[in-house]
Amino acid sequence: MELTRHHGLGNVFLISFLDDLPEDPAGLAQKYCDPEKGIGADGLIIGTPSSEKSNAVNRFHLFNKDGGRAELSGNGLRCFAQALSMASKLEDITFYVETDVGLRMLKIEELLNENEMLVTAEIGEASISENLDSDQFEQEFKILRAAKVDVGNPHLVAEVRDIDGVDLEQFAVRENEIASPIGINVHLLEIDDPSNIRIRTWERGVGLTEACGTGACASAFAASKWGQVEARVNVHMSGGSGIVDMGQSIKLSGLTTFIDRHQVGDG
Numbered sequence: 216m217e218l219t220r221h222h223g224l225g226n227v228f229l230i231s232f233l234d235d236l237p238e239d240p241a242g243l244a245q246k247y248c249d250p251e252k253g254i255g256a257d258g259l260i261i262g263t264p265s266s267e268k269s270n271a272v273n274r275f276h277l278f279n280k281d282g283g284r285a286e287l288s289g290n291g292l293r294c295f296a297q298a299l300s301m302a303s304k305l306e307d308i309t310f311y312v313e314t315d316v317g318l319r320m321l322k323i324e325e326l327l328n329e330n331e332m333l334v335t336a337e338i339g340e341a342s343i344s345e346n347l348d349s350d351q352f353e354q355e356f357k358i359l360r361a362a363k364v365d366v367g368n369p370h371l372v373a374e375v376r377d378i379d380g381v382d383l384e385q386f387a388v389r390e391n392e393i394a395s396p397i398g399i400n401v402h403l404l405e406i407d408d409p410s411n412i413r414i415r416t417w418e419r420g421v422g423l424t425e426a427c428g429t430g431a432c433a434s435a436f437a438a439s440k441w442g443q444v445e446a447r448v449n450v451h452m453s454g455g456s457g458i459v460d461m462g463q464s465i466k467l468s469g470l471t472t473f474i475d476r477h478q479v480g481d482g
Contacts, residue, residue: 216481218247219298220256220474223290223334225425225454227474229254230298232262232273241282243481248280254477256280257421260291262299265313272304274313279420283398286315287367289428289457289467292336296321297471300332316367324468335468338429341366341436341461356386362437366465369399370433374441378403378415387417402430406443413451425454428467435459 216237218229229247237243244259246252259278265271275295277285285291295312299305300323308323320337327333347361352373357380361373371390375381387401398419405413414434416427431450438444439461448459457469 216479218254218477218479219301220254220477221294221297221471222454222474223293223426223428223471224452224457224469226288226290226294226427227256228258228260228277228288228291228294229256229477230260230262230295232298232302232304235263236261236276237481240276240278241284244278244280245282246481247477247479257418257424258285258288258291260288260295260298262295269313269318271311271313271318272306273299275319276315279418281420283420284315285368285420287319287338287429289336289338289430289432290426290469290471291428292319292321292338293334293428293467293469293471296323296334296336297332297473301473314367327470330473332471333468334471335466336428338432338465338467339367340463341433341465343437343440356381360441362440363399364433364437366429366433366436368429369394369397370430371399371401372404372414372430372434372437373402374404374406374438376405378405378413383415383417384423391419400427400430400433402427402434404434404438406438407451409443409445410447411449411451412438412444416452426452426457428457428469431457432459432465432467436461436465 324333
């Protein structure tokens with residue numbers, strides 16, 4: 216089995232194209248995402264042929280580094296687009312892939328060099344399931360307000376004055392105990408101005424990460440619903456910056472980078 220490794224704004228994914236899902240994809244994710252015993256990544260993406268009569272070019276399956284299956288990943292989708300292009304599986308720069316939450320459009324905006332491209336991913340519609348006040352959290356976390364946001368997967372977006380002044384891991388682990396067994400992706404949000412926000416991310420099944428594409432979209436959407444940002448927002452993360460466009464269907468744009476290629480015995 217060949218694995219290509221890519222990152223989208225610091226989110227690292229291993230990607231392989233197979234005729235069908237292997238017998239234990241969760242075990243493969245745990246094995247190869249481990250940076251010490253395996254290769255190292257936040258998740259394993261397996262592409263399989265799309266279903267009959269579908270206009271999608273391929274089927275997107277994502278397994279987090281702990282083996283848990285994830286419904287969607289914005290940066291994962293964008294890396295998947297790069298892998299599809301490198302594997303010569305595309306006939307157009309705009310195309311659809313199947314995911315656990317339906318068809319999603321991808322567009323290769325620009326080829327920058329042999330290892331980098333700008334890609335836009337359609338994330339889909341977002342909704343807030345619950346708004347939370349500061350007094351619903353322990354004072355040590357200094358939360359101003361928060362919202363639970365669904366963009367095909369679950370997120371908790373918590374606004375703070377200083378994203379570096381909160382113990383994100385402690386906060387996220389506590390919130391995931393509450394959200395068990397499904398879990399929730401947790402983001403600290405700091406609003407700079409109507410066009411720029413900053414977030415730090417803890418992803419379920421992964422932990423602290425350099426970026427989160429669906430989290431960037433969820434954070435921008437929450438800030439928009441609070442009346443703090445415009446319809447087009449730059450989301451700054453430790454791994455890089457992405458652009459979120461909030462129409463009826465939210466889109467995420469940014470850089471994707473090919474890292475390396477590996478041959479392994481599974482698959």
